[in-house]
Amino acid sequence: MPQFATNTALPRYLRNEQERIRGIAEDFGLDFFSTIFEMLSYDQMNEIAAYGGFPNRYPHWRWGMDYERLSKSNEYGLSKIYELVINNNPSIAYLLEGNSLIDQKLVMCHVYGHVDFFKNNFAFRATDLDRAGPAVQPVGAGPSYNPNRRWIDKLANHASFIRRIIDKQGIDAVESLIDQCLSLDNLIDPWSPFMARDKAPDEEPEDKREIVVPRIPAKEYMDEFINPEEYILEQKKRLEKLRDVEAKHPVKPQQDVLLFLLENAPLERWERAILEIVRSEAYYFLPQMQTKIMNEGWASYWHSRMMTEKVCDASEILDYADNNAGVMATSEQQLNPYKLGVELYRSIEERWNRGQFGREWELCDNLDQKKDWDRKLGAGRDKIFEVRSLYNDVTFIDEFLTEEFAVERKLFTFSWSNRNERFEVQSRGFREVKEQLLFQLTNHGNPFIFVENANHENRGELLLSHEHRGVDLRTDYCEQAMIALNRLWKRPVCLMTTTDGKPVMMRYDGELKVEEVSG
Amino acid sequence: MSLKVDQDHSRFKNIVRGKIRQNLRRYISQGEMLGRKGKDLVSIPIPQIDIPRFTFGKNNAGGVGQGDGEPGDAVGSSEQEQEGAGEAGEQEGNHILEVDVTLDELAEILGEELELPDIENKGNSRIKSSKDRYTGIRRIGPESLRHFRRTYREALKRQVATGTYDPRKPIIIPQKEDKRFRSWKENNEPIANAVIIYMMDVSGSMGDEQKEIVRIESFWIDTWLRKQYEGLESRFIIHDAVAREVDRDTFFHTRESGGTMISSAYRLCEQLIDDHYPADEWNIYPFHFSDGDNWSMDDTLSCIEILKKSILPRSNMFAYGQVESPYGSGQFIKDLREHFREDERVVTSEIQDKDGIVGSIKDFLGKGR
Numbered sequence: 001m002p003q004f005a006t007n008t009a010l011p012r013y014l015r016n017e018q019e020r021i022r023g024i025a026e027d028f029g030l031d032f033f034s035t036i037f038e039m040l041s042y043d044q045m046n047e048i049a050a051y052g053g054f055p056n057r058y059p060h061w062r063w064g065m066d067y068e069r070l071s072k073s074n075e076y077g078l079s080k081i082y083e084l085v086i087n088n089n090p091s092i093a094y095l096l097e098g099n100s101l102i103d104q105k106l107v108m109c110h111v112y113g114h115v116d117f118f119k120n121n122f123a124f125r126a127t128d129l130d131r132a133g134p135a136v137q138p139v140g141a142g143p144s145y146n147p148n149r150r151w152i153d154k155l156a157n158h159a160s161f162i163r164r165i166i167d168k169q170g171i172d173a174v175e176s177l178i179d180q181c182l183s184l185d186n187l188i189d190p191w192s193p194f195m196a197r198d199k200a201p202d203e204e205p206e207d208k209r210e211i212v213v214p215r216i217p218a219k220e221y222m223d224e225f226i227n228p229e230e231y232i233l234e235q236k237k238r239l240e241k242l243r244d245v246e247a248k249h250p251v252k253p254q255q256d257v258l259l260f261l262l263e264n265a266p267l268e269r270w271e272r273a274i275l276e277i278v279r280s281e282a283y284y285f286l287p288q289m290q291t292k293i294m295n296e297g298w299a300s301y302w303h304s305r306m307m308t309e310k311v312c313d314a315s316e317i318l319d320y321a322d323n324n325a326g327v328m329a330t331s332e333q334q335l336n337p338y339k340l341g342v343e344l345y346r347s348i349e350e351r352w353n354r355g356q357f358g359r360e361w362e363l364c365d366n367l368d369q370k371k372d373w374d375r376k377l378g379a380g381r382d383k384i385f386e387v388r389s390l391y392n393d394v395t396f397i398d399e400f401l402t403e404e405f406a407v408e409r410k411l412f413t414f415s416w417s418n419r420n421e422r423f424e425v426q427s428r429g430f431r432e433v434k435e436q437l438l439f440q441l442t443n444h445g446n447p448f449i450f451v452e453n454a455n456h457e458n459r460g461e462l463l464l465s466h467e468h469r470g471v472d473l474r475t476d477y478c479e480q481a482m483i484a485l486n487r488l489w490k491r492p493v494c495l496m497t498t499t500d501g502k503p504v505m506m507r508y509d510g511e512l513k514v515e516e517v518s519g
Numbered sequence: 520m521s522l523k524v525d526q527d528h529s530r531f532k533n534i535v536r537g538k539i540r541q542n543l544r545r546y547i548s549q550g551e552m553l554g555r556k557g558k559d560l561v562s563i564p565i566p567q568i569d570i571p572r573f574t575f576g577k578n579n580a581g582g583v584g585q586g587d588g589e590p591g592d593a594v595g596s597s598e599q600e601q602e603g604a605g606e607a608g609e610q611e612g613n614h615i616l617e618v619d620v621t622l623d624e625l626a627e628i629l630g631e632e633l634e635l636p637d638i639e640n641k642g643n644s645r646i647k648s649s650k651d652r653y654t655g656i657r658r659i660g661p662e663s664l665r666h667f668r669r670t671y672r673e674a675l676k677r678q679v680a681t682g683t684y685d686p687r688k689p690i691i692i693p694q695k696e697d698k699r700f701r702s703w704k705e706n707n708e709p710i711a712n713a714v715i716i717y718m719m720d721v722s723g724s725m726g727d728e729q730k731e732i733v734r735i736e737s738f739w740i741d742t743w744l745r746k747q748y749e750g751l752e753s754r755f756i757i758h759d760a761v762a763r764e765v766d767r768d769t770f771f772h773t774r775e776s777g778g779t780m781i782s783s784a785y786r787l788c789e790q791l792i793d794d795h796y797p798a799d800e801w802n803i804y805p806f807h808f809s810d811g812d813n814w815s816m817d818d819t820l821s822c823i824e825i826l827k828k829s830i831l832p833r834s835n836m837f838a839y840g841q842v843e844s845p846y847g848s849g850q851f852i853k854d855l856r857e858h859f860r861e862d863e864r865v866v867t868s869e870i871q872d873k874d875g876i877v878g879s880i881k882d883f884l885g886k887g888r
Binding site: 043044046047050051055056059060061062063064065067068069175179182183184185186187314315317318319335409410411412413414415416420422423424425426427428433436437440445446447449466471472473474475476477478479480481 | 522523524526527528529530531532534567568569570571572573574575576581582583584585586587588589590591592593594675676679680681682
């Protein structure tokens with residue numbers, strides 16, 4: 001029996017607090033899965049955090065690396081993990097032993113915010129294990145909605161499955177295959193869970209139609225001589241062959257590269273199993289990356305309301321504020337998702353309370369009038385609940401980050417200056433700020449890469465394309481990722497991309513060649 | 520208590536040390552061990568292995584920040600990233616995590632990692648002096664030691680809690696129980712003087728890489744001994760066929776050509792001790808680095824003579840580090856070992872490459888002399 005799960009139950013006084021806070025959260029209208037809190041020591045917390053919040057993961061060195069990083073930065077006082085909660089039904093949250101009571105309460109409030117988000121945000125529908133087919137109805141069905149999200153069990157199963165493979169294949173082989181798969185685990189399609197998969201087409205596609213060899217027009221009695229039968233047959237065979245060659249697979253470019261490899265790469269059974277595991281875990285963590293700002297913002301919004309309105313008494317409020325200020329601090333380098341999120345929710349709430357939206361509001365250009373605009377609608381609360389269900393970070397920022405907000409919060413863009421070798425403030429323009437933010441969030445910060453053709457140049461080579469949106473790929477990493485692809489595809493792989501404004505074709509067949517493509 | 524992650528952890532450490540899966544080692548974010556050295560701060564990078572993915576080139580990207588500043592102003596510092604409190608996500612950090620530690624802490628870490636024993640003082644320098652340091656806070660104490668900010672904060676807290684705080688008239692009146700005072704701890708510190716005499720062979724066969732090794736090694740030795748001794752001095756001697764005393768900077772950046780007479784350095788060292796460092800007041804540490812290619816057997820013999828006669832009796836230990844170079848024969852270390860096999864005071868160590876540094880520091884300092 002591992003140390004985990006023994007002696008981790010909450011002491012009584014915290015159980016009482018939990019009951020109280022759960023009640024408060026319900027009164028505020030939050031709707032969450034039942035949530036189990038566990039108390040962990042530093043070591044255990046670092047271990048669990050290194051495992052991404054789960055007690056059991058397959059053996060891999062990178063957990064060890066994360067563990068080292070977490071425990072070192074903890075030892076040197078750089079950071080500590082206050083809370084950890086995983087998207088599971090029931091949800092599991094961890095409290096750190098030795099935190100002050102006020103911290104524990106704060107964490108509990110925060111956690112209930114997260115769990116409400118897990119349950120209700122549409123993106124997390126993709127993690128329902130009992131979902132058959134695409135998640136067509138993206139919004140939660142209220143309190144009765146009780147999906148199977150036993151990911152703890154699933155990941156533990158993955159772990160024991162991979163351990164069995166290791167027993168047969170040896171740790172080095174398995175680990176390096178996992179490394180290769182991880183190199184590619186960002187090549188997935190965030191919308192895949194919502195797509196009705198193209199079934200393998202039953203009816204013959206159009207290109208299987210009878211091929212008609214064009215005939216030279218001739219009078220009927222001459223036809224036999226001008227278009228001799230043998231020639232026509234010969235031509236037909238040639239065209240058929242050509243057609244089979246040209247038939248492109250996949251028919252449309254496919255963003256879920258991992259799925260494509262699963263279905264088409266010549267993998268052994270154990271290799272396929274590992275790839276499948278890596279892919280399914282990548283999809284599990286995807287919604288959290290797509291909603292980082294919203295999720296943290298939502299949890300922070302609620303912890304601050306619950307703490308200040310209900311939970312804290314006067315003697316605790318300062319400690320709470322002190323603590324909260326630490327969590328909300330922004331650095332210049334990185335926007336703090338907690339802060340940006342919570343401020344956006346507040347801004348939405350206020351705008352909808354005062355009716356600052358819609359056509360009339362947008363057409364108004366009288367600043368004074370806008371400043372005092374208050375239609376006393378009181379629709380703010382409903383609006384933010386709706387937003388937390390239906391948006392992800394991209395749409396959230398796109399729709400609700402207004403110019404007023406950007407100016408007030410002093411947002412700016414920065415970029416690398418080659419001349420001064422440092423990051424410099426670039427612009428305070430609203431358009432630039434928004435574009436940059438959206439760019440960073442789109443496809444959760446990953447380049448768009450598609451499978452174009454599985455039979456490139458009729459040599460069975462895999463052709464991928466990178467949809468260039470202004471920023472080049474990092475070349476050395478590109479090469480490594482292509483090596484990984486090559487390992488799985490077992491034939492040369494090619495990538496079309498753009499470097500320094502020029503289209504290039506990279507090809508890896510044991511070594512990387514980069515060629516400029518003309519035209 | 521054993522954790523499940525221990526297995527993964529040791530696997531990771533083995534990868535970092537290059538014991539397994541050598542090809543992964545390339546992605547370890549390298550940082551010079553000595554990092555940026557602020558006043559007394561050193562940053563040590565925690566090794567990270569990046570999993571290479573299709574990703575955007577780094578410096579092209581930029582981002583969005585929040586705060587003051589005109590276009591063209593620098594943003595934060597570009598290297599450091601502090602971990603915020605929060606969820607551990609699945610994404611790997613792109614940054615090298617650096618930890619700033621003081622030299623003192625660094626020495627402690629070094630001591631722990633290498634299990635170095637504290638050094639036993641020799642001679643009559645075991646007198647301790649006590650010294651007060653203000654390190655803590657307590658509730659009682661003289662007014663002169665009152666900690667204003669902490670007191671103010673306590674008073675503010677109390678007034679807010681009891682509802683007597685009026686934001687329109689924010690007057691804070693501390694009461695007796697609000698007061699906080701600085702408190703001190705008495706530290707006994709040995710007064711001990713120590714001198715390290717670094718000697719380095721700068722003859723033609725010592726290349727840049729060899730010197731880099733000496734530089735790193737001497738940094739660590741410095742750091743460790745500085746923690747052990749209050750007043751630590753360092754002297755630097757370079758030699759080829761002749762020896763001379765130089766400053767730190769010259770020591771590391773001189774390149775001479777020509778032959779090697781190690782005895783010249785030892786003679787100069789002997790003289791230095793004669794002139795400045797009486798053995799009953801000083802802990803003396805001569806360190807000599809060379810590629811081990813001495814001019815002649817005669818010279819080697821006179822080296823041994825000097826060591827035996829005058830250097831060793833007065834030193835805590837004598838350390839000889841032999842850096843492997845493509846040219847040197849490396850004979851000298853064998854001669855030393857032969858002559859001083861029984862003598863604990865002579866420590867020799869062969870340093871093959873940068874990875875050998877840690878091992879040789881352990882050789883040198885592991886005896887606690």
